[in-house]
Amino acid sequence: MKDWTGNKxxxxxxxxxxxxxxxxxxxxxxxxxxxxxxxxxxxxxAPLRQRVWEPACGAGHIVNxxxxxxxxxxxxxxxxxxxxxSSVLDFLWEFxxxxxxxxxxxTNPPYATALEFVERALAxxxxxANVWMLLRLQFLEGKARRRLFDVAPPSDVWVxxxxxxxxxxxxxxxxxxxxxxxxxxxxxxxxxxxxxxKWL
Numbered sequence: 101m102k103d104w105t106g107n108k109x110x111x112x113x114x115x116x117x118x119x120x121x122x123x124x125x126x127x128x129x130x131x132x133x134x135x136x137x138x139x140x141x142x143x144x145x146a147p148l149r150q151r152v153w154e155p156a157c158g159a160g161h162i163v164n165x166x167x168x169x170x171x172x173x174x175x176x177x178x179x180x181x182x183x184x185x186s187s188v189l190d191f192l193w194e195f196x197x198x199x200x201x202x203x204x205x206x207t208n209p210p211y212a213t214a215l216e217f218v219e220r221a222l223a224x225x226x227x228x229a230n231v232w233m234l235l236r237l238q239f240l241e242g243k244a245r246r247r248l249f250d251v252a253p254p255s256d257v258w259v260x261x262x263x264x265x266x267x268x269x270x271x272x273x274x275x276x277x278x279x280x281x282x283x284x285x286x287x288x289x290x291x292x293x294x295x296x297x298k299w300l
Contacts, residue, residue: 130158130181133208133234137264138165140300141284146258147230151203155191156217157183162206174199192220206232215245218287222252227290237281256296258284 142148142165150172154163157175160183166173175186192213205225209217214235221231237259239245264282284300 130156130210131208132158132161134264135161135165137234137260137282137284138162138206140260141232141258142169144258144298144300146232146284146286148206148232149202149204149230151199151201153199153203153205153224154207155189155205155221156207156209157181157186158208159183160186162208166206174203192216202226202229204230204232206230208234211236214239215248218248218285222287222289225289229289231287231289233285233287234282235285237283239283239285252287253292254285254295255288255291255293256286256298258286258298258300260300 138161148166148171150170151174152166152171153174153176154166155176157163157177158181160175163173163175163183163186175183176189176191177183177186178188178190180186180188203225205221207217207221214233218231218233221233225231237257240257260282263279265280
């Protein structure tokens with residue numbers, strides 16, 4: 101954890117991802133990952149080690165799939181959203197309770213702080229660890245993200261062949277057809293190579 105040098109106004113603060121609803125977005129509001137989005141990635145052979153940290157676990161949509169597949173998962177979130185065997189931890193600010201050692205990170209980060217999540221994750225893990233972020237394909241754009249990609253480009257980007265939906269507060273019964281292009285962005289810490297595009 102000692103190599104983290106970011107602060108409240110890190111590169112991620114310049115990410116142009118505002119909450120478009122009137123007023124400030126509620127702290128308890130979140131968008132859940134459909135479990136099939138995790139299963140399809142794993143079924144495609146995505147590399148993921150035994151120990152995984154899910155730092156924005158919500159109600160456990162990613163966590164449950166990983167545990168079903170035999171992974172040891174440390175599940176945390178900024179508030180308790182009901183994920184089994186999880187704890188409250190602010191991923192961008194708290195350090196002492198974070199998992200240590202050889203751990204991969206997989207999460208669907210809050211959109212407004214997605215860049216900060218990527219930077220924080222890469223600062224936390226050891227060399228060779230996998231960092232998986234479910235992000236809008238649009239994350240490939242932008243000057244702030246370009247500065248990240250210049251020093252730490254993704255190893256590969258796994259694009260969904262059809263539009264998917266993330267459900268507000270985990271309620272998939274109220275969601276309809278997806279309108280957003282999503283992809284799993286994969287980093288291998290300090291393993292520089294040309295980014296490869298794959299499809300799911």
